[in-house]
Amino acid sequence: MKQILMIEVSPRGTDSASRSVTHTLAARLRDLHPSVKLICRDLAIEHLPHLDEATLRAISTKNVDEAENLKQKAQQSDQLTDELLGSDLLVIATPMWNFGIPSALKAWIDLVVRPGRTFQYTDGGVLGLAQDKKAILVLASGGIFTEGAWRPWDFVEPYLRQILGFIGIVDVQTIRIEGMNIPTLAPNAVPNANKAVGELAL
Ligand SMILES: Cc1cc2nc3c(=O)[nH]c(=O)nc-3n(C[C@H](O)[C@H](O)[C@H](O)COP(=O)(O)O)c2cc1C
Numbered sequence: 421m422k423q424i425l426m427i428e429v430s431p432r433g434t435d436s437a438s439r440s441v442t443h444t445l446a447a448r449l450r451d452l453h454p455s456v457k458l459i460c461r462d463l464a465i466e467h468l469p470h471l472d473e474a475t476l477r478a479i480s481t482k483n484v485d486e487a488e489n490l491k492q493k494a495q496q497s498d499q500l501t502d503e504l505l506g507s508d509l510l511v512i513a514t515p516m517w518n519f520g521i522p523s524a525l526k527a528w529i530d531l532v533v534r535p536g537r538t539f540q541y542t543d544g545g546v547l548g549l550a551q552d553k554k555a556i557l558v559l560a561s562g563g564i565f566t567e568g569a570w571r572p573w574d575f576v577e578p579y580l581r582q583i584l585g586f587i588g589i590v591d592v593q594t595i596r597i598e599g600m601n602i603p604t605l606a607p608n609a610v611p612n613a614n615k616a617v618g619e620l621a622l
Contacts, residue, residue: 421453425507429514429525430560431464437597438513438560441613445511445558445595445620452622459503461528468496468527479534497531504532505550510589512580513558516565520575529583538587548588555584556620557594558613562601593620 426446430436446458469475478490479497487494504510514525532538540547557580565574581592597613599605 421456421508423457423459423507424449424453424509424511425503426458426460426511427513427525427528428460428462429464429512429522432515433464436515436560437600437610437613438515438558440610441558441560441595441597441617442511442513444614444617445556448617448620449509449622459507461500461503463522463524463528468500468524468531470527471530479531479537482536497534500528501532501534501537504538508553510553510555510584511558512555514560514576516559516561516574516576519573521579533583533587546586548586551588553589554591555589555593557581557592558597559594560597560600560609562599564598564602564605566596566598595620 426442428439428442430438433439449456449458471479474490474493475497478487478493481487481490512525514521535541538548538550540549557577559576561574561576563570563573565571565577577594584590584592595613595616597609599609
């Protein structure tokens with residue numbers, strides 16, 4: 421393993437459950453792979469833009485001259501995409517917000533899910549180009565979504581698995597930090613997730 425890309429989303433700093441667990445995960449990864457390059461993209465600090473018209477054109481045009489003229493507008497997306505494609509492991513640590521992912525993470529996804537770079541349309545359908553990579557999702561939520569009545573309300577894990585699969589990343593493991601808003605469950609949620617980190621196949 422040469423490079424790991426870790427995407428942090430929660431703006432809650434040291435109060436964040438997802439960040440606390442990625443701290444444990446990063447330590448385990450460094451132990452197992454001492455020479456690995458670990459890139460951390462902190463989306464709570466770095467506010468990625470929504471796609472505007474020029475950026476959209478810059479990252480999707482097939483016209484060589486237009487691409488050259490708009491090179492500057494594609495720069496951020498190019499860098500984020502290169503980082504993803506150059507990594508063997510992607511870690512996404514995110515809270516559930518309003519049953520989905522925070523828009524900061526969606527902004528990153530919109531900048532890296534790109535035709536010709538991370539996926540390609542073919543006669544046989546869509547081909548993911550980010551192959552031979554693994555991903556780990558670290559998902560924090562106030563409620564419980566792995567079982568029970570609220571399961572259909574989870575638009576985080578199904579969406580992330582779907583979009584990662586779309587670009588070719590199908591080896592995905594999940595660590596859940598559930599019940600952060602349920603007083604009887606909250607105290608054990610992070611310790612249980614940290615224990616699960618120790619059981620991940622890395
Ligand atoms: C704006 C906002 C929206 C939230 N929406 C949900 C939600 O829809 N479902 C849920 O179970 N928890 C929800 N929560 C609770 C968080 O998912 C929970 O506090 C989690 O621990 C946040 O992750 P973090 O500790 O890494 O920041 C929400 C929290 C915030 C601040």
